[in-house]
Amino acid sequence: DGSLVVNDKDAAIQLMLNMEPKIHEIADLQVHYVDNIDSSNMSPEVWDAIGKVIHEEYDKYDGFVVTHGTDTMAFSASALSFVLGDLGKP
Numbered sequence: 729d730g731s732l733v734v735n736d737k738d739a740a741i742q743l744m745l746n747m748e749p750k751i752h753e754i755a756d757l758q759v760h761y762v763d764n765i766d767s768s769n770m771s772p773e774v775w776d777a778i779g780k781v782i783h784e785e786y787d788k789y790d791g792f793v794v795t796h797g798t799d800t801m802a803f804s805a806s807a808l809s810f811v812l813g814d815l816g817k818p
Contacts, residue, residue: 740764744795760785767797770804778804779811791818 741759751757760781763774782792796804
């Protein structure tokens with residue numbers, strides 16, 4: 729029917745981790761689940777939550793990957809650049 733299917737938390741994490749099985753050969757991945765919403769429903773509260781996780785985990789990792797839909801990706805990238813400032817890590 730065209731509606732977005734949002735998986736439960738554990739299913740969403742497993743789906744993401746299984747998309748590229750070889751990634752585990754080159755990276756030690758840790759998942760920090762913030763939310764699983766349609767990206768058109770992104771909000772400042774979610775941007776703050778993403779920024780908070782990265783800030784709290786900054787010293788533990790060499791880099792960060794934020795998975796995101798395409799509807800508001802540019803807005804989220806801009807918001808996070810202000811939230812995180814000069815991050816110094818990819």
